[in-house]
Amino acid sequence: MEEDEGEKEAQQRIWSWGAGTEGQLGTKRLHDEHLPQLLLHQQPSLPSISSLACGGAHVIALTSSGKVMSWGRGNSGQLGYGEIVNNALCPKTVTSLDAYVITHVSAGWSHSAFVSDTGCLFTCGDGSFGQLGHGDYSSRCTPFKVSFFASQHVAQVACGMRHSLVLLQDGSLNQVYGFGSGKRGQLGVSKDKIKSINLPQVMSGLEDVEIAQIAANGDHSAALSVDGHLYTWGRGFKGFEDAHSPHCLNSTLNFRKATLGWNHALALTDEGEVYMLGGNHPGVLSDLQNMNPAKQIPDLREVNLEKVAGLDGIKIADIATGAEHSVVVTENGEVKTWGWGEHGQLGLGNTCDQISPVTVNCSQDLNEAASVRVYCGSGFTFALTMP
């Protein structure tokens, strides 16, 4: 078994599809792809990728050895190359982080963040809302250490459209911080309306909760506690007010992963079931009226939370959300997508919207892979096999 591992690692397969006019698909082309594109052929030298972070139109890849590569739109410095590039068509190493072992990456609309194994946080890209956390509103094209956390151990970072969240590793008090735009309450630092802050500020309302995962996208923020509770704050989902502090979803379900779009959220339970908050967005999906005609009266405790239709009896292993589309992977390695499809981000060979999950044909049998992980940028999608 040991000998096989190296070989399997070399055979990692990466597919991308959707909006591609900034080079974000890594296909060396500047156009949309409506079907999954296998990147292995284009990138024979791509090292083994352990995770991806996809932003507005750029991608940050974390390699198995803790190095960082990036591609796509770079006009705000979000690729971290040390210079502004309009777009990078293929993966390039972020050399300024070579001295560090990076363990976690995140990509916002036009900024990026990196966490090292020593707990240091680095940010680059657009800083005009304070989302880089350096105490100013400057943009940076080289990852710059956030000195605020110099004496603390950062574990995770999550970048939204114009804000950032940070989770400290220590499961003690004061563990989640926010900075950047706070107009919709997405920083969770104050009940008052905050335009923006450029230095990390501790969030209120999660002091007594041990957090396992944080998420940010659009003007939304979320955190998942170690005991499976989902907290959301920021812009209100369909029909709900903005929340300036974390609200615990009143549910008996135990969640193990949560991802955010610009108007919806997905949450994966311990049992492999997928729930959606916010639902399909009316500005994007034209046939919303036809959705769920015989909708059940919602349980008041779980109002606004719907089980994703069409996945009955199917165990889900991973979830991802773009701005207006959703992706899940079944335990058999099948990728399913739904939501907005105008740029081919559903990978179904067309530009149609889908109101429930449809299987993507990745043209190769995925069953042999130990697992498949999916990642979404605003209007594009990546799937990769994990050894």
Added chain:
Amino acid sequence: MSYDDVEIEDMEWNDELQAYTYPCPCGDLFQITKEDLKLGEEIARCPSCSLYITVIYNLEDFLHHTNNPPLEPSNQQPLTVA
């Protein structure tokens, strides 16, 4: 159907495009020019897709201060709209 309603103070002035912009979920930018705003236009379109947003602004601000676009959001005074 409008994708979203966005206040002008949340849009960013883009020198290159000579337009106010706001992120579009497709990855491109919704755009509207000062000339459009002066004409009372309130729809900002994305050049890459079918989506558009409704811009919330005060027409008078653009009729009287034509050479003085609102500052970048980060430099603006915090505004509280009742």
